[in-house]
Amino acid sequence: MKKEVLRMCIACRQMRDKKQLIRVVVSRDNEAYQINQPRAEGRGAYVCKTEECIDRCCRSKLLNKAFKCNLPATIYDDLKKVELNEG
Numbered sequence: 001m002k003k004e005v006l007r008m009c010i011a012c013r014q015m016r017d018k019k020q021l022i023r024v025v026v027s028r029d030n031e032a033y034q035i036n037q038p039r040a041e042g043r044g045a046y047v048c049k050t051e052e053c054i055d056r057c058c059r060s061k062l063l064n065k066a067f068k069c070n071l072p073a074t075i076y077d078d079l080k081k082v083e084l085n086e087g
């Protein structure tokens with residue numbers, strides 16, 4: 001049996017399998033960010049691959065809160081561009 005790796009979504013605060021989440025990583029100087037890059041290093045946060053959670057994340061700027069810093073606004077545009085594999 002494969003072990004599930006659970007992480008918490010910053011929007012709905014549910015624990016989910018990593019595969020159902022979008023991983024956002026911000027570099028230690030808070031200047032660079034990467035979305036869904038497997039080898040990204042830095043501080044990470046997770047958002048469900050659902051429109052609802054992405055929307056909530058963008059409206060309330062939850063990534064800024066999760067990382068406790070001001071991130072470029074483009075991070076939310078890029079988050080919205082992530083392909084959702086629903087269904």
Ligand SMILES: [Zn+2]
Pocket residue numbers: 009010011012013014047048053
């Ligand atoms: Zn969520």
